[in-house]
Amino acid sequence: xxxxxxxxxxxxxxxxxxxxxxxxxxxxxxxxxxxxxxxxxxxxxxxxxxxxxxxxxxxxxxxxxxxxxxxxxxxxxxxxxxxxxxxxxxxxxxxxxxxxxxxxxxxxxxxxxxxxxxxxxxxxxxxxxxxxxxxxxxxxxxxxxxxxxxxxxxxxxxxxxxxxxxxxxxxxxxxxxxxxxxxxxxxxxxxxxxxxxxxxxxxxxxxxxxxxxxxxxxxxxxxxxxxxxxxxxxxxxxxxxxxxxxxxxxxxxxxxxxxxxxxxxxxxxxxxxxxxxxxxxxxxxxxxxxxxxxxxxxxxxxxxxxxxxxxxxxxxxxxxxxxxxxxxxxxxxxxxxxxxxxxxxxxxxxxxxxxxxxxxxxxxxxxxxxxxxxxxxxxxxxxxxxxxxxxxxxxxxxxxxxxxxxxxxxxxxxxxxxxxxxxxxxxxxxxxxxxxxxxxxxxxxxxxxxxxxxxxxxxxxxxxxxxxxxxxxxxxxxxxxxxxxxxxxxxxxxxxxxxxxxxxxxxxxxxxxxxxxxxxxxxxxxxxxxx
Numbered sequence: 001x002x003x004x005x006x007x008x009x010x011x012x013x014x015x016x017x018x019x020x021x022x023x024x025x026x027x028x029x030x031x032x033x034x035x036x037x038x039x040x041x042x043x044x045x046x047x048x049x050x051x052x053x054x055x056x057x058x059x060x061x062x063x064x065x066x067x068x069x070x071x072x073x074x075x076x077x078x079x080x081x082x083x084x085x086x087x088x089x090x091x092x093x094x095x096x097x098x099x100x101x102x103x104x105x106x107x108x109x110x111x112x113x114x115x116x117x118x119x120x121x122x123x124x125x126x127x128x129x130x131x132x133x134x135x136x137x138x139x140x141x142x143x144x145x146x147x148x149x150x151x152x153x154x155x156x157x158x159x160x161x162x163x164x165x166x167x168x169x170x171x172x173x174x175x176x177x178x179x180x181x182x183x184x185x186x187x188x189x190x191x192x193x194x195x196x197x198x199x200x201x202x203x204x205x206x207x208x209x210x211x212x213x214x215x216x217x218x219x220x221x222x223x224x225x226x227x228x229x230x231x232x233x234x235x236x237x238x239x240x241x242x243x244x245x246x247x248x249x250x251x252x253x254x255x256x257x258x259x260x261x262x263x264x265x266x267x268x269x270x271x272x273x274x275x276x277x278x279x280x281x282x283x284x285x286x287x288x289x290x291x292x293x294x295x296x297x298x299x300x301x302x303x304x305x306x307x308x309x310x311x312x313x314x315x316x317x318x319x320x321x322x323x324x325x326x327x328x329x330x331x332x333x334x335x336x337x338x339x340x341x342x343x344x345x346x347x348x349x350x351x352x353x354x355x356x357x358x359x360x361x362x363x364x365x366x367x368x369x370x371x372x373x374x375x376x377x378x379x380x381x382x383x384x385x386x387x388x389x390x391x392x393x394x395x396x397x398x399x400x401x402x403x404x405x406x407x408x409x410x411x412x413x414x415x416x417x418x419x420x421x422x423x424x425x426x427x428x429x430x431x432x433x434x435x436x437x438x439x440x441x442x443x444x445x446x447x448x449x450x451x452x453x454x455x456x457x458x459x460x461x462x463x464x465x466x467x468x469x470x471x472x473x474x475x476x477x478x479x480x481x482x483x484x485x486x487x488x489x490x491x492x493x494x495x496x497x498x499x500x501x502x503x504x505x506x507x508x509x510x511x512x513x514x515x516x517x518x519x520x521x522x523x524x525x526x527x528x529x530x531x
Contacts, residue, residue, distance in 0.1 A: 011145045015093075015109035020274050023104050025050050034085040035092070036116040050108070055089065055215040062094060066106065071098045079208035081215050086396070088116040089215070092209050092468065103370055107361045114207055117181060127176050127197075133190035133219065134247050137200060149203030152250070152266055153230040154196065155179060157213055160224055161194035167220055174216035182209055203232055231267040245273045246516075248327040261273050277328050280321065284334050289313055291341050292505035295354065296476060299490040304511045306355035307496065309342050322421050326361055335364040344379050345509075346387050354509050355388035357419060362398040371407045375414060385415035394429065395420045401435040409437045419476070424464070433471075445479025458492070465493045 017032030022424050030042035051059050058080035067077040068096060075096040081089040088384065091113040096106050128136055163171055179189040179199050189199035209228035217224040233246060251269040283289055293307040311334075313321045325331040340356045345351060364370045378384040398404045408418050419440035420432050424447055432439070443461060450457045468475050477489040480499030489497060503510060 005350050014111065016112045017019050017110040019045070019108045019110070020102065021050055021106040021108065028105065029463055029516050032110070033112075035090045035112065036088060036243050039088075040518045046400065047484065052073075054082050055083065055218060058082075061211065062096075065094075065339040066096045069098060069106070070097060071100055073097065081211060082110065082112075084116050089103045090114065090116045091212070106151060113261075114205070126455065127180070128188065128190045133188070133198065134250055136188045137246055137250055140421050142281070147511065149362070150233045151201050151203040152226060153182075153199050153201050154192075154210060154234060154266075155199070155209055155226060155228045156196050157217070158195060158225045158227075159222075160217070161449065163222060167222075168233075171220040171224075174219055175213050178212045178216040179209070182207060182212065194380045201230070205442070208526055231270070233270070239439060244328045245277060247272060248324065249273050251327075264275055273324070273328075276324060277330065280325060280328075280330055280334075283313075284330070284337050287341065288336075289337075290507065291338060292507055293345075293509040294498060294505040295510065296496050297502045297504045298485065299497050302501075305496055306345060306357055307509045308357045308391070308505075309338065309345075310361075311338060311506045322477060329363075331361045332364045332369065334368075334372060335360050339370075339374060340377060342388070346384060351509065353391065354511070355387040356509075357417075359391045359393050359421060360402070361393055365407055366399055367390075371410055372415065374411065378414075385411075388415075389440070390419040391421040392432065392438075393418045393526065394425065394432065401431060403523070407435050412437060412439070418484075422478075424460075438473065439474060440474045442476040442478055442498075445499075448477045448479045448489065448499075449481075450483065451485060462492055469493065506510075 015032065017030060017035075019027050020029040021032075022028050024403050026047065026061040030469075032042050034041050036298065045053075051062070054062060057297060061078040061080055065075045071076050077093050077095050080094055082092040082094050083089055093111045093113060094108055096108045098104070099107055111240040118503075120435040121447050133260045157175055160168075160172060162168075162455075172342065176189065176197075179197050180187055182201055182205070183189045183199040184201050188201075189197060190281040204337060210226045213228070216226060217226075249266060249382040252269055253393075292312050293309055295304045296306050296308060297303065298305045311318050311322070322331070322334075326509050339358055339360075342356050344356060346356055360370060369462045374388075376384075392398075392408070392410070397433075412418055418438040419442055420429070420435070420436065420438050421442050422444045423429055423433070423441045441464075447457055447461050451461065465475050474495040475493075476496040477494045478498045480489060480501050482501055485499075486497055486501055
């Protein structure tokens, strides 16, 4: 075959370099562009073995692709790192074929991918922590419109964590540097577990991360196996919603780092999150959720003191829905919708004496909207405010406690009572007690559940009740499930109890409680004041 025919073959292959190899794998002809502008031209390659231009992992990939290749058949494409010089490599794709007129010689077409880069241990930024990765995702997605398509990649490097000493440290540094280099801005990779990494990358970047990681390890003489998978991040018309959904989904993947198919889990989780968020918005707008009412009983008299309004979303666990709504910035609208339902309930005939506590997320106290809406809803009959209690939950922490306290004080001045919910469950509990003007504290049910079996828990609850009493705050014990626990919390000085022992949540408030001493029900209607 003459040179002209070979050049036509090069053009047909749409390759950057066309080479021919003899039976020993030595280059007999090379035509095309050098892998880097200042590298030796392919025309100087004849006489050298092709594998001199490949790293260790790339050699194995090429050998696998050409093994048993028949005359007239093209090999599968092998992803390789092509050595430019002592320091630099370049990603490339190579396909081999045996032309009948040149057999047993092997012809290969090489196509470059990306730009040359170094495999030495660079001074790359340290890997991000889990929280740092989420923050970087937020910042990156904020610029998504300008960046174009993005993806999240998961890379598993088997055996990396078992390499000890300085060699293991160098290998880890090389792997981490390779992943940082591949990330969308050079510093958006994190380590999910000892052998699993994740990075944000350009969705159009087709580099073979698994090969690059293997080559990085091979530079330290290590033959590690690696696998890379990725999931696209579809950026829609509402970048704020996408951003929040992305953060929520990445957080879940960070918790579940041992998944066998992380890219599939991420894609499905992100899709499901966006779908669930859309359904939640529709549900809230149409008020298509239910409130059930659970009695809270005076432990001294057995009288139903008030009810807590608890959201119900069909078969879905309420805590999961509320957590999603808080993370995706949908909770404020829901809190207002729940408040509206509660106000309508206390206005219904036959409910003239009941009092109701309704939960409000810390996120809803970040502005004046919730307080203003409550005051507006009850403007026609301000007396309704004395039948409402706001339970401030800690699932979404208050960003500005002082500002939230000003809003809660406004509610208290209007007659609304305020309670700290699930006291003891979160890290901000005592910050709330110190910084918020409240009337009551609800002791987290996990404490109450363990009261009988754990003396230390009883000591903690005893001191907590004493502290609240010294601050003139009433206390409520939740998750009271048995008569024995009800008597125990009552003897410790807790004012009110809530739990299945006193009644399960029901669609309508039920004030008739069983008289357990006589075995017959009696009507114990709610008292008319919070005092």
